[in-house]
Amino acid sequence: MKAKEVLKEHVAKNVALTDEEFEYFFSHFELQNFKKGQVIISEGSIVDYEYFVISGCLKSFFINDELKMFILQFAMPSWWASDFDALYNHTKASISLDCITDVEVLRLSNANREKICREIHSVESFFRWRTNRGYVASQKRLLSFMNNNVKFRYEELLSLYPELYNIVPKNLIAAYLGVSRETLSRLYHT
Amino acid sequence: MKAKEVLKEHVAKNVALTDEEFEYFFSHFELQNFKKGQVIISEGSIVDYEYFVISGCLKSFFINDELKMFILQFAMPSWWASDFDALYNHTKASISLDCITDVEVLRLSNANREKICREIHSVESFFRWRTNRGYVASQKRLLSFMNNNVKFRYEELLSLYPELYNIVPKNLIAAYLGVSRETLSRLYHT
DNA sequence: TGGCAGGCGTGACCTAGATCACATTTGAAA
DNA sequence: TTTCAAATGTGATCTAGGTCACGCCTGCCA
Numbered sequence: 001m002k003a004k005e006v007l008k009e010h011v012a013k014n015v016a017l018t019d020e021e022f023e024y025f026f027s028h029f030e031l032q033n034f035k036k037g038q039v040i041i042s043e044g045s046i047v048d049y050e051y052f053v054i055s056g057c058l059k060s061f062f063i064n065d066e067l068k069m070f071i072l073q074f075a076m077p078s079w080w081a082s083d084f085d086a087l088y089n090h091t092k093a094s095i096s097l098d099c100i101t102d103v104e105v106l107r108l109s110n111a112n113r114e115k116i117c118r119e120i121h122s123v124e125s126f127f128r129w130r131t132n133r134g135y136v137a138s139q140k141r142l143l144s145f146m147n148n149n150v151k152f153r154y155e156e157l158l159s160l161y162p163e164l165y166n167i168v169p170k171n172l173i174a175a176y177l178g179v180s181r182e183t184l185s186r187l188y189h190t
Numbered sequence: 191m192k193a194k195e196v197l198k199e200h201v202a203k204n205v206a207l208t209d210e211e212f213e214y215f216f217s218h219f220e221l222q223n224f225k226k227g228q229v230i231i232s233e234g235s236i237v238d239y240e241y242f243v244i245s246g247c248l249k250s251f252f253i254n255d256e257l258k259m260f261i262l263q264f265a266m267p268s269w270w271a272s273d274f275d276a277l278y279n280h281t282k283a284s285i286s287l288d289c290i291t292d293v294e295v296l297r298l299s300n301a302n303r304e305k306i307c308r309e310i311h312s313v314e315s316f317f318r319w320r321t322n323r324g325y326v327a328s329q330k331r332l333l334s335f336m337n338n339n340v341k342f343r344y345e346e347l348l349s350l351y352p353e354l355y356n357i358v359p360k361n362l363i364a365a366y367l368g369v370s371r372e373t374l375s376r377l378y379h380t
Numbered sequence: 381t382g383g384c385a386g387g388c389g390t391g392a393c394c395t396a397g398a399t400c401a402c403a404t405t406t407g408a409a410a
Numbered sequence: 411t412t413t414c415a416a417a418t419g420t421g422a423t424c425t426a427g428g429t430c431a432c433g434c435c436t437g438c439c440a
Binding site: 062064068072084117121124125127128134135136138139143145147 | 311
């Protein structure tokens with residue numbers, strides 16, 4: 001499926017745009033390709049774009065003082081990723097974004113997003129919906145984190161996103177679950 | 191300060207509404223008073239409203255199978271609270287909302303929010319901003335949860351919201367931090 | 381004004397998961 | 411086809427925080 005179709009279908013799930021509106025909306029995006037391992041946003045840099053994934057898989061993550069990595073999000077096709085804090089508030093990135101596999105994305109600049117939100121009311125509505133969805137998901141994850149042990153959270157993750165099992169190495173899954181890779185390994189072996 | 195002023199100031203921080211627009215916007219809210227301990231949203235019920243706090247303090251929380259409580263949010267003046275998942279997706283509440291102190295709120299129904307978002311573009315923009323802010327805060331809290339121990343998180347909470355120290359009992363603070371009240375107590379005593 | 385429930389401190393003990401150290405497997409690049 | 415780094419398994423030991431049990435305040439309301 002072409003990038004444009006993926007985005008169109010995604011948007012259409014939530015707001016109704018005419019074909020002309022969608023074409024105009026789409027004209028604000030740029031298609032980009034990245035190789036596995038490439039860094040898209042690195043900590044400390046200025047963030048100007050958000051990314052809509054067409055194919056492949058990204059991760060957004062934070063690295064603490066002891067060099068331990070925590071993964072905030074695996075971004076699969078039709079997911080959005082960026083450091084939204086830095087992006088919206090024009091601060092330096094505290095979160096990094098890179099490619100777990102080869103990746104195809106549509107990128108949208110901060111300025112362009114604000115522009116099309118201003119120009120097309122439905123687009124603003126779409127972004128409100130999208131952000132709300134992320135917010136709710138984030139709260140659910142926080143609750144699960146407080147409430148459930150590693151094994152439960154691991155199985156929950158895999159049942160929500162079975163694709164991850166084949167694509168993402170276990171040490172990254174562990175970094176998403178907030179446990180050591182050893183503990184994750186011992187869940188089913190030993 | 192009157193409820194209307196609190197809301198007006200809050201909105202004005204982020205979008206520009208004319209006085210007429212604001213009056214119209216405000217006409218969709220209803221002022222409500224609750225007593226300490228009163229339940230506003232209870233688990234399993236239908237959620238039709240979101241609440242903007244004028245004075246006092248609310249908590250939104252989840253109770254698990256073993257009756258352990260986890261607090262998602264303390265809502266202080268000029269904060270919004272609800273079960274946003276249930277509200278937006280028309281499902282039953284999995285989260286409850288009640289009053290830590292006597293409380294004054296402005297409530298806004300789901301239908302009215304969508305109506306004024308449709309009618310006034312700036313209002314939609316405001317809600318997009320507000321939700322984005324919540325999303326970013328939630329991600330930060332998740333990161334802090336994975337990265338920091340209880341003591342750090344406790345001090346972080348108090349430095350962000352010093353008012354809480356006087357208003358909120360320690361067992362609720364513990365439920366927010368995701369630890370037992372005993373552990374919280376032992377941080378500084380013993 | 382006396383009783384009682386909710387808030388808080390604390391001792392003893394338990395456990396999920398962290399950490400460190402090392403071995404084995406594997407897949408992709410040269 | 412070899413090679414090397416990344417991914418993974420696993421034993422031994424450590425620790426933050428949980429759980430249970432109990433006791434003491436304190437403020438509120440009957």
